[in-house]
Amino acid sequence: MYRLNSLQRKIIKTINGPILVIAGAGSGKTRILTHRIVHMINNIGINPSNILALTFTNKAAKEMKNRISNMMNETNFNLISLGTFHSIFSGILRKESHWLGYKSNYTIYDQKDSENVIKKILEDTNVKTSFSPKNIIKKISEYKNNFFDKLRKKKEFYYKDIKKIYKIYVKKCSNSEALDFDDILLHTNYLFFRFPKILHKYQEKFQYILIDEYQDTNLAQNIIIKNLSSKYRNVFAVGDDAQSIYAFRGANISNILNFHKDYNEAKIFRLEQNYRSTNHIVEASNKIISFNKNQLFKKIWTKNEKGDEIKIYGAFSEKEEAQYIADYILFLKKIKKFQNKDFAILYRTNSQSNILEYAMKENNIPYKIGGSISFYKRKEIQDLLAYFRIINNPKDEESLLRIIKKKINNKKTVKLLLIFSQKKNEIFSFLCTELQNRSLFYEKDYLWKVIHLTINRIIENFRLKLKDKNIYEIAQYIVKFLLKKEKKNNYNHDNFQLILDNISYYINDQKKLKKNGDISLSGFLQYFSLREGINENKEENKVSLMTIHLSKGLEFPVIFITGLEENLFPSKSSLENQLKLEEERRLFYVALTRAQKKAILTYTKYRFLWGKKIMNIPSRFIHEINEKFIEKKISISNYSYKLKTNNYEKKLIKKGIKVFHKNFGIGTIIDIQRQNEIAIIKFQQSGEKKILLKLAKLIIYS
Numbered sequence: 001m002y003r004l005n006s007l008q009r010k011i012i013k014t015i016n017g018p019i020l021v022i023a024g025a026g027s028g029k030t031r032i033l034t035h036r037i038v039h040m041i042n043n044i045g046i047n048p049s050n051i052l053a054l055t056f057t058n059k060a061a062k063e064m065k066n067r068i069s070n071m072m073n074e075t076n077f078n079l080i081s082l083g084t085f086h087s088i089f090s091g092i093l094r095k096e097s098h099w100l101g102y103k104s105n106y107t108i109y110d111q112k113d114s115e116n117v118i119k120k121i122l123e124d125t126n127v128k129t130s131f132s133p134k135n136i137i138k139k140i141s142e143y144k145n146n147f148f149d150k151l152r153k154k155k156e157f158y159y160k161d162i163k164k165i166y167k168i169y170v171k172k173c174s175n176s177e178a179l180d181f182d183d184i185l186l187h188t189n190y191l192f193f194r195f196p197k198i199l200h201k202y203q204e205k206f207q208y209i210l211i212d213e214y215q216d217t218n219l220a221q222n223i224i225i226k227n228l229s230s231k232y233r234n235v236f237a238v239g240d241d242a243q244s245i246y247a248f249r250g251a252n253i254s255n256i257l258n259f260h261k262d263y264n265e266a267k268i269f270r271l272e273q274n275y276r277s278t279n280h281i282v283e284a285s286n287k288i289i290s291f292n293k294n295q296l297f298k299k300i301w302t303k304n305e306k307g308d309e310i311k312i313y314g315a316f317s318e319k320e321e322a323q324y325i326a327d328y329i330l331f332l333k334k335i336k337k338f339q340n341k342d343f344a345i346l347y348r349t350n351s352q353s354n355i356l357e358y359a360m361k362e363n364n365i366p367y368k369i370g371g372s373i374s375f376y377k378r379k380e381i382q383d384l385l386a387y388f389r390i391i392n393n394p395k396d397e398e399s400l401l402r403i404i405k406k407k408i409n410n411k412k413t414v415k416l417l418l419i420f421s422q423k424k425n426e427i428f429s430f431l432c433t434e435l436q437n438r439s440l441f442y443e444k445d446y447l448w449k450v451i452h453l454t455i456n457r458i459i460e461n462f463r464l465k466l467k468d469k470n471i472y473e474i475a476q477y478i479v480k481f482l483l484k485k486e487k488k489n490n491y492n493h494d495n496f497q498l499i500l501d502n503i504s505y506y507i508n509d510q511k512k513l514k515k516n517g518d519i520s521l522s523g524f525l526q527y528f529s530l531r532e533g534i535n536e537n538k539e540e541n542k543v544s545l546m547t548i549h550l551s552k553g554l555e556f557p558v559i560f561i562t563g564l565e566e567n568l569f570p571s572k573s574s575l576e577n578q579l580k581l582e583e584e585r586r587l588f589y590v591a592l593t594r595a596q597k598k599a600i601l602t603y604t605k606y607r608f609l610w611g612k613k614i615m616n617i618p619s620r621f622i623h624e625i626n627e628k629f630i631e632k633k634i635s636i637s638n639y640s641y642k643l644k645t646n647n648y649e650k651k652l653i654k655k656g657i658k659v660f661h662k663n664f665g666i667g668t669i670i671d672i673q674r675q676n677e678i679a680i681i682k683f684q685q686s687g688e689k690k691i692l693l694k695l696a697k698l699i700i701y702s
Contacts, residue, residue: 004035011269012036015044018229018263020214020256021238024300025285025593026276026555029238030060033210034067036236040208041076048079052206052228055084056213060553064212081206085221086181089188090526092202093179099195100187105522107178107389107396111137114169114180116398121168129161140166144182145220145250147189176397185220192227203231214239214259218250226262235263241296242289245549245587247580257296270298274593276555278307281595284629289589291624292582309631311600312622318352318563321602322359325560328600329365329543331660331699332558340366344544344556346591348569352562353545360543370546380482385525387478391463392521404454471524548591559595561588564603565616588621653679653693660699664689 004012008028011021012035023029037053040046055061061083069077081088094104109117118133131139139162173180179187192199209229211217214237217225229235237259244253260266274282282302289295315321325345332338345356353369360367383406386399394400466474544556563569569588574580592599603618653659658668659681667683677693691698 004031005273007269007271007273008032008035011271012039014267014269015040015046015208016234018233018235018259018266019237019269020259020263020266021236021269021271022296022298023238023240023271024274024298025240025243025590026274026302027271027300028275029212029240029271030063030067032271033212033238034064034071037064037068037080037082037210038071041080042072046208048076049081050205050207051080051082051210052088052208053080053082053210054088054212054225055082056216057553058084058087060212061087085224086184087526089224090179090184093184093187093191094522094526096191096198099198100191102174103177103393105177105393107176107393107399108184108526109173109178109180109398111181113178113398114140117169117172118165121165121172125164125168127161127164127168129159129165131159131162136162136165140169141182142250144186145218147186147220172397175395177393177395178398182220185218185224189220189223189227192224199227200231203228207232208234208236210236210238212238215241215244215253215256216246216251217255218252219255222252222255233263233265241294242292242298242586243552243590243593245552245583245590247583253294257294272298272300274300274302274304276596277302277593278304278597280307280309280629281592281599284310284599284625285589285592287626287629288585288592288621288624292585294579294582308598310625310629311598311631313600313602314618315602315604316606318355318604318607319359321562321604322355323363324602325356325562325600326359326363326365327699328560329558330363332598334665335660338558339541340543341541342557343560344546344551344554344558344594345560345562346546346548346551346594347562348548348571348587349563350547356545356562360545365543366541367543367545368540370544370550383482384475384478387462388474388521388525391466391474392525394463400454471521474521548587551594552590555594555596557595557597558600559591559598560600560602561591562602563607564601564619564622565607566619567614567616568607568609569619570621585621585624588619653698661691661696 008031011019011032021029021032023032033053037051040051041048053064055064065077065082068080068082083091090108093100094106097104097106114137115133118136121127122129122133129136139159143166173183192202206228209225211225216239225235237256239256241253241256244251244256247253260268277285279302282300282304286300313321313324315324329338329340329343332343333340347353347356357367357369359365382402386402389396389399390403462478466477469477544554548561567575570581570584574584601622603622604616607614607616653669653672655669655672658666659679660666661681661683664681664683664686667681667686667689669679670682670688671680672678673680679691679693679696679698680688681691682688
């Protein structure tokens with residue numbers, strides 16, 4: 001514990017009873033969680049199998065595992081139950097599935113699978129709705145995650161069309177022996193509710209429960225935690241209400257705000273020292289979040305240097321905004337020796353990224369997009385997984401249809417789906433029967449041949465041949481089969497090799513767990529389905545472009561927060577709703593606290609939104625920052641003279657000041673010809689140049 005401060009050590013040594021740690025941004029909460037687990041096992045003697053540690057992302061779980069494994073012996077480490085809510089409780093459901101009447105080899109449907117099921121329901125039924133499949137899934141998710149609360153209040157769906165679709169959706173998932181992500185939590189709650197002895201079993205097992213990012217829990221997760229901890233009351237929750245930004249996913253900030261009511265004997269600790277950011281950034285962030293009414297009191301502080309003031313730039317358009325960011329990145333790289341990977345450009349909505357990408361390309365700045373198509377979503381991996389899933393669970397309709405669709409054209413797919421929709425039994429059983437009876441297809445019919453090939457020659461053949469093979473051998477066999485179709489499907493060899501490497505890693509990792517390891521096909525599918533994506537192990541020196549939501553948990557030396565305009569950030573929908581507006585403010589707080597050294601905020605006078613050119617006013621969040629933390633000097637550009645805020649800048653261009661030009665570097669202005677707005681600049685490396693101010697993009701260098 002030599003790297004911990006006195007308060008952190010006190011928190012770690014407080015073991016029994018409910019504890020809430022309000023951990024401000026950059027305060028070292030992961031260190032608290034990992035050191036506490038190690039202390040409990042190594043110093044207190046708590047049985048590691050009695051410890052449950054829950055996270056929200058696989059990345060967080062992996063980071064904790066890596067830190068803990070370096071501080072204790074392997075045997076104890078392998079006995080800890082540490083993972084995401086979904087991975088831990090999916091594991092419990094597989095063990096206890098017989099209580100709920102389904103098999104342990106169920107398939108887990110992700111968001112895309114669920115949307116596909118909804119699309120088929122809308123195509124096959126006469127249910128009329130104005131909602132998109134994505135929004136229908138969102139409504140179903142909300143209902144499932146609040147199921148027990150709605151049951152208590154005897155409430156159902158507000159929309160009758162969603163209610164009808166929901167009933168069909170549940171039946172289709174049941175026929176396919178599939179659970180979606182929300183089912184994992186819903187069924188866990190149902191298991192504990194219906195079978196008290198099962199709840200008692202896991203209460204005895206998990207006598208000490210630790211939860212990371214407690215502010216992100218939803219109602220279903222909170223009920224699980226309350227039930228599991230109700231006997232021993234040893235709940236250790238770490239979170240920050242100021243970083244609660246996932247209400248759109250069902251996160252309920254009241255869980256952390258009311259922790260002291262749910263556990264009235266709870267001890268409350270506040271981690272308020274920030275180790276990440278400069279003093280200016282910390283103080284500005286404190287000021288911003290102080291405007292929210294619904295919050296737990298804390299005062300974040302830091303011993304770090306004051307640092308640079310926050311820079312605010314008002315652009316004429318989004319094009320100028322993007323160009324300014326590109327210019328300033330080039331400037332900081334040349335003058336301050338920053339690398340590309342030190343920069344992150346954050347935005348409120350994905351639609352803002354196109355113009356930013358264009359500016360990066362035009363200025364030859366390497367970049368990457370956060371949240372772009374994940375490895376897991378690539379077609380070769382989806383095709384491989386479809387075979388994995390159908391071998392594991394032949395009733396998985398989504399995977400079966402994916403395999404069949406690869407072999408038939410759209411018209412025949414429609415014909416096939418129409419036939420399926422008229423059948424009450426499962427698709428796989430129907431097809432197997434049809435192969436015998438041929439009541440709907442003729443033997444010479446192309447569709448019949450495809451079904452025959454899919455069922456007999458591929459699926460059944462695979463299941464027999466691969467029955468006693470390990471996961472890696474199964475994957476190799478299927479990859480070899482798929483690569484025979486390479487010309488037709490245009491597969492990427494590297495993606496297949498990467499998944500084979502990941503399967504090999506998974507097997508080796510599970511073997512370390514000995515008898516607790518699960519190297520079955522269903523075990524791997526659970527592991528893979530619940531991942532956010534595969535780590536491709538590429539340490540890239542590129543500027544990061546991402547939404548603010550995706551930036552949570554990350555940190556960068558330099559942060560650009562773009563689009564700070566009313567109706568964009570804060571969003572239009574939040575302006576008349578206090579709770580939504582406070583969430584927008586928390587989102588801005590999260591964005592600003594990603595910065596270690598420098599923060600640059602940008603807005604535009606005009607922006608093309610909703611199909612038309614909109615005139616903007618700067619976001620209220622800019623005005624909420626105390627002026628003493630803001631730098632008044634901002635850049636000169638070809639549009640800047642049209643902005644009121646830039647009358648001040650024009651006066652700054654005078655003889656003797658230093659400026660930066662992206663092509664010529666640093667120079668000193670030795671003369672100005674105001675009539676023609678030409679500056680004579682002597683550059684350190686390029687010599688004397690005449691620069692036309694209204695076309696040049698100069699940055700004042702101080």
